[in-house]
Amino acid sequence: xxxxxxxxxxxxxxxxxxxxxxxxxxxxxxxxxxxxxxxxxxxxxxxxxxxxxxxxxxxxxxxxxxxxxxxxxxxxxxxxxxxxxxxxxxxxxxxxxxxxxxxxxxxxx
Amino acid sequence: xxxxxxxxxxxxxxxxxxxxxxxxxxxxxxxxxxxxxxxxxxxxxxxxxxxxxxxxxxxxxxxxxxxxxxxxxxxxxxxxxxxxxxxxxxxxxxxxxxxxxxxxxxxxxxxxxxxxxxxxxxxxxxxxxxxxxxxxxxxxxxxxxxxxxxxxxxxxxxxxxxxxxxxxxxxxxxxxxxxxxxxxxxxxxxxxxxxxxxxxxxxxxxxxxxxxxxxxxxxxxxxxxxxxxxxxxxxxxxxxxxxxxxxxxxxxxxxxxxxxxxxxxxxxxxxx
Numbered sequence: 511x512x513x514x515x516x517x518x519x520x521x522x523x524x525x526x527x528x529x530x531x532x533x534x535x536x537x538x539x540x541x542x543x544x545x546x547x548x549x550x551x552x553x554x555x556x557x558x559x560x561x562x563x564x565x566x567x568x569x570x571x572x573x574x575x576x577x578x579x580x581x582x583x584x585x586x587x588x589x590x591x592x593x594x595x596x597x598x599x600x601x602x603x604x605x606x607x608x609x610x611x612x613x614x615x616x617x618x619x
Numbered sequence: 620x621x622x623x624x625x626x627x628x629x630x631x632x633x634x635x636x637x638x639x640x641x642x643x644x645x646x647x648x649x650x651x652x653x654x655x656x657x658x659x660x661x662x663x664x665x666x667x668x669x670x671x672x673x674x675x676x677x678x679x680x681x682x683x684x685x686x687x688x689x690x691x692x693x694x695x696x697x698x699x700x701x702x703x704x705x706x707x708x709x710x711x712x713x714x715x716x717x718x719x720x721x722x723x724x725x726x727x728x729x730x731x732x733x734x735x736x737x738x739x740x741x742x743x744x745x746x747x748x749x750x751x752x753x754x755x756x757x758x759x760x761x762x763x764x765x766x767x768x769x770x771x772x773x774x775x776x777x778x779x780x781x782x783x784x785x786x787x788x789x790x791x792x793x794x795x796x797x798x799x800x801x802x803x804x805x806x807x808x809x810x811x812x813x814x815x816x817x818x819x820x821x822x823x824x825x826x827x828x829x830x831x832x833x834x835x836x837x838x839x840x841x842x843x844x845x846x847x848x849x850x851x852x853x854x855x856x857x858x859x860x861x862x863x864x865x866x867x868x869x870x871x872x873x874x875x876x877x878x879x880x881x882x883x884x885x886x887x888x889x890x891x
Contacts, residue, residue, distance in 0.1 A: 518687065521826060522680045533825075557829055561682075568756030569673065571749065575843045578833065578860050579823055582685060582749055584674040585756070589682040592825040595832070606626065607753045 533559045533592070538572075540564040540583065543608035554598040554618040563588045570612060574603035577616065594618070623757060623768055627750050627775025633853040634662070634746040635783030638739050640809060643790040644707070644802045645735050658736040662743025669744060670751035686824035689745060693817035696741045699734045700810035701876045704803065706731055708880035711799055805854070807876055812856015814872040815865040822862050831863025 534553060538560055539546045552558045564570055564583040572581045572591060581591050593601075596618035605612025638659065645651040669676065669688075676684045750772075757768050793801055821827040838859035841848050851857035858865060 519680065522683060522687070522824075557825070559825075568759055569752040570756075571753070575838065575859070578819065578858065578862065581823065582673065582677070582752060584677050584752070587674055587677055589677050589685070592823055592829065594829065607756055609622075 533557050535559040535561060537561045537563055538614070540566055540570050540605065540612065542566065543570070543605065543611045545603075545605065545612055545614035548614040550614060550616045552594070552596070552616060552618050555595050557592055558594050558596075559590050559592055560616075561588055561590045568607070570608065571606040572603060573606045574601060574616075576601040577603060579603070621771065623754065623771035624775040624778070626753055627772045628778040629775075629849065630746045630750040630753075631776050631779030632782060632849065634739075634742040635779040636786055636850075636853045637742045637783075637809065639783035639786035640790070640802070640805050641703075641735050641738055643787050644703070644806060645731065646791065648731060648735075651732060651735065654732040654736045655739060658739030659743055661736070662740040663747055665740065665744040666747025666751055669748035670755065673748070673752055680824075683824040683826075686820040687826075690817045690820045690824075692741050692745050693813045693820070696738050697810050697813045697817065697872065699738045699741075700806055700813070701872070701879065703731065703734050703738070704806050704810065704876050705879040705883050706734075707799065707803060707806075709883040711884075807873060808855040810876060811869045811872040812852070812854070815856045815858065815861065815869040818865045818868040819858075819862060822864055827864050829862055829864075833860035834863045834866050836860050 534556060536550060536552060536558060538550060540562065543566060550560070562572055562581070562583045564585060564587050567585040569582055569584045572579065572583055574580075577593050577596075579591055579593060581589065583589050593616065596616070598618050601616040601618065603614050603616060638655065642651070642655050645655075673685075676688050678684060680687055754768065754772055758765065790798070790801065818827060822829045822832070836859060841851070841857070841859060843849070843852060843857070843859045848857060848859065856869065861869075
C-alpha cells in the first residue's frame with residue numbers, strides 16, 4: 511500500500527511536472543454560486559489546466575457533458591481539472607449543485 | 620425542494636441500479652439479504668466520512684486526490700465484479716439448477732457474499748458522498764428550509780430506490796434458464812462501464828493522455844443528460860463523447876473478463 515501510494519505519487523508528480531511545464535493554465539472562480547469568467551477562452555488543440563477556485567463556503571460540482579468532465583470542488587478550495595485537447599467550438603458547463611446561477615461556457619479557438 | 624430531489628435522485632440512481640443487479644445476481648445464495656443491507660449501510664457511513672474529509676482528499680496529489688480516490692474505488696469494484704462474474708461462470712450449472720448445498724459451495728458462497736458486500740458498499744460510498752456534500756451545502760446556504768430539503772432528499776432517494784427495485788423485480792421475472800445469461804451480460808457491461816469511468820477520471824487528472832477525445836460524438840442521437848442516456852450510463856457505461864482511452868479500457872475489461880470466464884469453465888467441465 512505504502513509503496514503503491516508512493517508509486518502513484520511519483521507518477522502524479524512526474525505528470526503534473528510535465529503538465530506544469532507545457533500546458534496552458536486558466537483560472538475559473540466560483541463566487542456566490544456563479545462562475546467568473548462565465549466565458550472561458552482557451553486555445554484549441556491543446557490540453558488545458560483549469561484551476562477552479564471555489565470562494566464560496568459550500569461545495570460545487572463542476573459538470574460538463576460537452577467536455578466529459580465532472581468534479582466536486584469543496585468550499586474554499588482550489589482544485590485543477592484538465593480538459594482537452596479540444597476542437598474549436600463552444601463547450602457549456604455548469605455547477606450542478608446550483609445549476610440556476612452557476613453556468614458558463616468554454617470557448618476553444 | 621425539487622432541485623434537491625432531482626440531484627439526490629440522479630446520484631442515488633446508479634447505486635440503486637447496481638444494488639438491484641447484484642441482489643438479483645446473488646438470488647440463489649443463502650443469507651444474501653444481510654450482506655446486501657450491510658453493504659448499503661457501510662457505504663452510507665463511508666459516504667458521510669468521505670464527505671467530511673472531502674476538502675482534505677481534494678487537495679491530495681496536487682488537487683487530484685478526488686479523481687485518484689474515486690478511480691481507486693472504481694478499480695476495486697471492477698475487480699470484485701470481474702471476480703463475481705468469473706465465479707458465476709464457474710458455477711453456472713449449479714446456480715441454474717439451484718443445487719448449491721455442497722460444502723465447498725457454501726464456502727465459496729461466503730466469499731461471493733463478501734464481494735457483493737464490497738461492490739455495494741463502494742457504489743453507495745461513491746454516489747453517497749456527493750449527495751452528502753450537496754445537501755450539506757444547501758443546509759448551510761440557508762436558502763431552503765431544512766424540512767423542504769429533507770423532504771426533497773428523501774423523495775429523490777425513494778425515486779432511485781424504486782427504480783432499483785423495479786430493475787430487481789423485472790429481472791426476477793426472467794425465466795431461470797436465461798436469467799444467469801442476462802445477469803452475466805449486465806454485470807460484464809457494468810464492470811466495463813466502471814472501468815471506463817475510472818479511465819475518464821485518470822484522463823481528467825492528467826494521469827492518462829486525453830488524445831483522441833472524443834473518439835466519437837453521439838450526443839445528438841442519445842444525449843448524456845436525457846433519461847435514457849442517464850440510465851444507459853448507469854447500466855452499461857454509455858458516454859456520448861468518450862475519450863479514446865475510455866473506449867480502450869472498456870474493451871480491455873470485457874476481453875479480460877470473458878477470457879477469465881472461458882478459462883475457469885474449461886477445467887470445470889472436464890472434471891465433472
